Amino acid sequence: GAVVSQHPSWVICKSGTSVKIECRSLDFQATTMFWYRQFPKQSLMLMATSNEGSKATYEQGVEKDKFLINHASLTLSTLTVTSAHPEDSSFYICSARWTENSPLHFGNGTRLTVT
Amino acid sequence: GENVEQHPSTLSVQEGDSAVIKCTYSDSASNYFPWYKQELGKGPQLIIDIRSNVGEKKDQRIAVTLNKTAKHFSLHITETQPEDSAVYFCAASRGLMDTDKLIFGTGTRLQVFP
Numbered sequence: 001g002a003v004v005s006q007h008p009s010w011v012i013c014k015s016g017t018s019v020k021i022e023c024r025s026l027d028f029q030a031t032t033m034f035w036y037r038q039f040p041k042q043s044l045m046l047m048a049t050s051n052e053g054s055k056a057t058y059e060q061g062v063e064k065d066k067f068l069i070n071h072a073s074l075t076l077s078t079l080t081v082t083s084a085h086p087e088d089s090s091f092y093i094c095s096a097r098w099t100e101n102s103p104l105h106f107g108n109g110t111r112l113t114v115t
Numbered sequence: 116g117e118n119v120e121q122h123p124s125t126l127s128v129q130e131g132d133s134a135v136i137k138c139t140y141s142d143s144a145s146n147y148f149p150w151y152k153q154e155l156g157k158g159p160q161l162i163i164d165i166r167s168n169v170g171e172k173k174d175q176r177i178a179v180t181l182n183k184t185a186k187h188f189s190l191h192i193t194e195t196q197p198e199d200s201a202v203y204f205c206a207a208s209r210g211l212m213d214t215d216k217l218i219f220g221t222g223t224r225l226q227v228f229p
Contacts, residue, residue: 006158034217043204043219044159093158103149104217106158 003027004096006107013084013114021079021110023094029074030096034104035067038091047092050077084114117142119207121220129228134195136223138205139187145207148188149217150179153202162203163190195227 003026013019023033031052036044048069049057056069066088068080077096081088093109118141128134140148146167151159165172165179165188172179176195181188192199205220 004158041222043221045219046217095158103161103164105161106151108158109156111156 004094004105004107006094006110008110009108010111011113013112015085015114016083018080018082019084019112021081021092021094021112023077023079023096023107025075025096025098028096028098030077030098031074033071033077033094033096035069035077035079036093036095036106038093038109040091044093047079052077081112084112086114088112089114117145117207117216117218119205119218119220121205121223123223124221125224125226127226127228128195130195130197132195134190134192134199134225134227136190136203136205136225137187138189138207138220139185140207140218141186142207142209143186144209147208148179148181149206150177150190151204151206151219153204153222155201159204192225195225197227197229200225200227 005024005026007022011019033050035047037047038044046059047062050069050071052071052074058064066082071077091109091111095104095106097104121138149164150162152162153159163174163177163179165181176193178191203223206217208217
């Protein structure tokens with residue numbers, strides 16, 4: 001079945017630094033990937049839609065200059081949290097779909113802690 | 116926009132009993148309803164989904180029912196096992212080709228006691 005790999009699984013960084021999270025579709029090509037954010041004991045909130053070869057589409061309230069998304073290939077999308085602050089600490093999860101009419105499959109998430 | 120409500124927020128059952136989680140949605144144009152299971156520290160895993168042209172779908176111990184008129188759908192787990200313990204999320208969107216607008220419910224923490 002479709003597998004979405006996310007790396008790293010957890011990261012701790014200092015306030016003011018940047019962190020890059022990778023999302024890979026291992027056995028399929030994903031023209032579109034999605035990035036979600038999840039706070040403890042809360043639901044998933046869509047941050048942005050990552051489109052291969054074009055700019056990401058951000059949801060209302062998500063700062064595009066803070067959360068940089070790059071979808072350089074059909075199997076890789078990256079999310080970079082720039083100038084991270086403690087309030088950016090969260091669980092970030094990517095997802096992808098195999099084809100345009102297939103379900104979303106999620107990665108295992110990245111727990112970011114900003115100290 | 117779409118709003119998905121999910122109940123209950125927590126559910127405790129004895130092993131072997133059934134568990135039912137209910138969701139309601141607001142957008143009558145929604146026609147795709149997946150359910151995800153999330154274990155601690157992991158990403159959500161798709162367990163079953165249903166489209167609006169179907170009223171019920173079953174996969175072994177898991178079933179989902181959909182009432183389009185009432186705009187609600189439910190997850191049914193029979194013969195629950197301790198490994199079913201997790202957080203379950205329902206979601207809704209206007210279609211598989213519009214999964215970028217997948218709206219999630221608030222989640223249900225299911226605990227199955229041996």
